[in-house]
Amino acid sequence: MAINKTPRQEIPARNPEERNKDFKEVSLGFTEEQAVLEAQRCIACKKKPCCNGCPVEIDIPEFIKLVAKKDYKGAIQKIKEKNNLPAICGRVCPQETQCEALCTLIAKGQPVAIGALERFVADREAEHPGSKEPPVIKEKKDIKVAVVGAGPAGLTAAADLARYGYKVTLFESLSASGGVLRYGIPEFRLPKAILDRETEYIKSLGVEIKYNILIGRTFSIADLFKDGYKAIFLGTGAGLPYFLGIPGENLNGVYSANEFLTRVNLMHAYEFPKYKTPVKIGERVAVVGAGNTAMDCVRVAKRLGAKDAIIVYRRSEAEAPARRAELEHAKEERIEFRFLTAPIKIEGNEKGEVKSMTCLKMELGEPDASGRRRPVPIKGSEYEMPVDTVIIAVGQGPNPLIAHTTKELAVDEKSGELKIDENCMTSIKGIFAGGDITTGEGTVIAAMGAGKKAAAAIDKFLKKK
C-alpha cells in the first residue's frame, strides 16, 4: 500500500498563557476532519505491530479503518471489545512508548496518532449517546466476587467480571472512583466528568460500587469470604508516598505529591473556600522529581498562583520518566526546569515554615541498574535556592494496609509488592491481585491490562471450583 504523504495531525491545545491559570482541559482533541485525515494515514499493515504495544491489545488498525470510513459507532465498539476506558486511555496513555512506538510509519517519519484517535472516538460516542450499544453480558451467575480498589485495575476487573456474569461488588476507600485518575491526575489533563461517565458505564454492567470502605479495616479479607464472596481481586495501587529522607522534610510547606494532589483534585482545594479543604501554596514552589506525578504537581502549583514553579531533578531531561507531551506542555506553561540538581536539605524559618532548599549540581556517570546514566554529585557545587513550598514527587510504593492486616499474604520484602503467580493469584487461594500493588507505580493501561488478565483468571478459577 502506498504511504499517505499527509503529515501527522497536530493535536490542538489551548493557549499556554491562558490555560496555566485555570483547570480546564489543556488538550482539545482532534476535530472530525483531523481524525479522518489522521486515520487515513494508517497503512493497515499486515503485522499490526502497534497492537503488541498496547497492553490490552486493542485491534488498532481495525478501529482506525472504521474512523477513516466515518463509522465511529463501529470504531468505538471495536475498541470496547478490549478497553472499557477509552476516553481515559486516549488522554493519559504514554502512547510514544507503547502503541505508537511500534507503528510501522516511524521508519518513514511519524507514527499514526493512535491515542488522539482513540480519544476522538470515545468523546464522539459521549456526544452522540444515541449510538451507544447495550453491553453484552454472559449468562448471570449467582456467584459473588469482590473487587477492592476502584482504580483502573479494579474498574477493569470489575467490568470484565460482570460481563462474565458474576455478581460484582467493588469496594473503594475514597468517596469516589478512579484511584489515581481521580486524586492524582488533574482536571486539566483528565476531566472528572469523563471519569464519572466511564464509572457510570461500569455500573451499567451491573457492578455495585461501595465507597468509603477500607478493606483491611472496615472489613477484613476474612470478613469478605465470610460474607460469601468466592473470589477477591485486589487492585489497591501504589499509594504510599516516598520521601527523600533529607533534613527538613517535615517543615510546613513540604508536601508529598499525593497530599498536594489529593487536596487539589479529590477535595477541590483549588475552589477553596467554596470547598472547605485548604491547600497552601507559596510564591516559589520546587517540585522534586520528573515523572508524570511531578509534572502534574508543578503545573497545578502554577495554576494555584505560584510565580515560579520549578522542577528539580537529579538526572537530565532525557531520563525524565514523564510523558513527552506533558513535559512539552509544562515548558509552554512557563515551568522552570533544573535538571542535574539534587536537593540535600530543606531549611525553615523560626515558625517552622520552608524558606529554602539546598541543592547539589550533578553530572551523569555510568549507567546504573535501570540502564539510565547515574547522577554523580559535582564537588563544591552546593547552592541555596529560596523557595517557600516543596513538593516531593519521587515515586510511591504499594499500599501496605491489606498486607499488614492479612498476615498470610506473601509480599516482596524489598518492594512491598504483593506476590502473584502466573494466574494472577496471591499466596492465598481465591485472592487475586494486579496493577500497581503488584508492580509498583506503572501506567493506567498496564493496570487495566492486569485487571483484565486477573478477571479471566478468576473466571477460570471459579469455573473449576
Place this chain on the structure above:
Amino acid sequence: MHKIAEKKQLADTITLMKVEAPMVVREAKPGQFVVVRLDEFAERIPLTICDADKARGTVTLIIQQLGRSTKDLCALKAGDQIRDILGPLGNPTEIEKFGTVVIIGGGVGAAELYTAAKALKEKGNKVITIIGARNKSLIILEDEFKPIADEVLITTDDGSYGIKGFVTDALKKVISEQKVDRVICCGPIPMMKAVTMTAKPHNIPAIVSLNAILLDATGMCGSCRCTIEGKTKFSCVDGPEFDGYKVDFDELMARNKRFLDEERRALEV
C-alpha cells in the same frame, strides 16, 4: 448517607451524636476513629469512635466545635444526614492487664478514651480517670466515667470545679500515692507533652493519641506525618497512639498550625 439518630449538647461547644454507620461498627475497637465528610463541599475530618452500638449500628461521636467543619457538623440536627463516614481507622488501643492505668483526657479528649477505659477495666485493671478542662462548663462525661473507673479526678484551670490546676497536678498526686503502671492521654498537644514529661521520671509508660492533620487517613498522603524516635511515621496508619517518650511534640505543634490562615478564611464564609 448516614442518619443522625440522636443528638445531645454536652457542653457549650461540645456535641454528642449517635450516627448510623453499620459498616463501621462491625470491626470497631477502642481507640479507633472515623473520617467524616459532611457533604460534597466539606473537609474530611477525623473523629474518634467514642462508642459503638453493634445492635443499633450506630457510632457515638463527640465533637468539639473549633472551626468551620466542626461548626457545620455541630449545627446538624437529629434526623439529618452525613454524606460519608469511613472507618474504623487507626490501630486499636492496646488492651492488656497492666495493673493501674491512669486515663487522662483534656477537653474533648476525655471522650476519646471512654471505650478504652471501659475495656481496660473489663480486663481487670485499676482505672483512674483524670478529666481536665479550662472551666467547669467544659467538663464532660464525668457521670459516664464514674461507674467504670475506680476513681475520677477533675481539674479545672480556673478552679471552678474539682482541683484547681492542670491534669499534670492531679497525675503527680496520683503517682505520689500509688504505683502507676501506665498512663494514657488524649488532649491538646502541649498537655500530652506535659503528661509525658510528668510520667517519664517515674518510668511509667505514657501513651498519647496524636491529633495530626489528616486527609485521606488511609496511609496514602502523608499529611499526618510525625517524627517518632527520629523516624517519619503516619499517624493515621501507624497510630494514632504512640509512645509519648518518642514523639517530637514541638514539630507536631508547628505542623498543626500549617493552615491557620485558611482555617480563619473558611470560618468567614
